[in-house]
Amino acid sequence: MYYLSKSDLLHIGINWEEMIEKIKETVYTLKDGDFAQPIKPYLRYRDVTNRIIAMPAFVGGKVSFSGIKWIASFPDNIRRNIPRANSVTILNDADTGVPACIINTSHVSAVRTAAVTGLVVKEYLQRNRQEKLTVGIIGFGPIGQQHLDMISTLLGSRLHQVNIYDLKQPDRSLIPAALQEKVNIVDTWEEAFEQADILMTCTVSKKPYINKVPKKGSLQLNISLRDYVPEFINYANHIVVDDWEEVCRENTDIEVMHKTKGLTKSGTLSLVDIICGDKLQNAAEEVVMFNPMGMAVFDIATAAYFYEKAKAAGVGTVLAD
């Protein structure tokens, strides 16, 4: 059995185009019904702001692996200089169930999250022909940082400016040298939000605060899921979710919109609808809001991708049975 550490994964590096293609391939396995993914249980005890989530899945198609991610979120960790989120993923051979690889996935988890966002951004770029695009990022922890890396790669020369807001003044050294001139650290969430063609929430906010009209034609990427007031439903022409049954719980903005504004599954689009269908084709002037709960199938596909890369590069440790 293989073991891949964080340094093994950093050695392999990130190829965003390949990662996003892997996520796209996985969306097609969802469309084909060639997957299994039970609703993920949340383990909570003592301080219920903490949680450990079990995320099992099988992904068919070219991925053909099953496995589980076991991911802990302890928000106060960052005060002790420990990352909020920590996880391991076990990959099992799809035919025999034999564990093939254990991966320290704290870094991979953030990469998978940004790659799912990246797939939606690519869809947006197909219908938005604006030459220059402004990006807003609210919350600049590991998830915000991976999103900056992904979006700057995807947009390339079309990236005009990035406005980042965090409750704690972000450390400028976390911003790559090549982006320093394009990145502004701003003092309010409104400054990140108002000009944004593409807005990403990457906070750990417990209550919503985004209560303004978004820029026309903007893409609102609600990664942290608890940032938009329910009235935002009036500004979003299309609400996209990764999985309605998953995301409509745990006090997400979608659940609150469901309970207070009557949003139902049929009032939303899924990733399959927008990636495998053309449900957003005529949405150039419209506001699209994406709400991903995080799907285990993407974790397994991402883990399998890094496992194959590691074997090809001779990276990783082989553990005795």
Ligand SMILES: NC(=O)c1ccc[n+]([C@@H]2O[C@H](COP(=O)([O-])OP(=O)(O)OC[C@H]3O[C@@H](n4cnc5c(N)ncnc54)[C@H](O)[C@@H]3O)[C@@H](O)[C@H]2O)c1
């Ligand atoms: N949807 C998904 O698939 C998915 C996957 C992974 C993580 N996430 C979510 O992404 C979020 C960020 O993860 P992380 O690991 O970077 O967390 P983190 O705690 O390490 O960092 C969060 C950052 O946001 C800042 N922040 C908190 N509240 C804020 C607010 N109201 N306004 C501005 N900044 C604020 C904090 O100061 C911190 O720098 C979490 O909510 C996590 O649950 C979602």
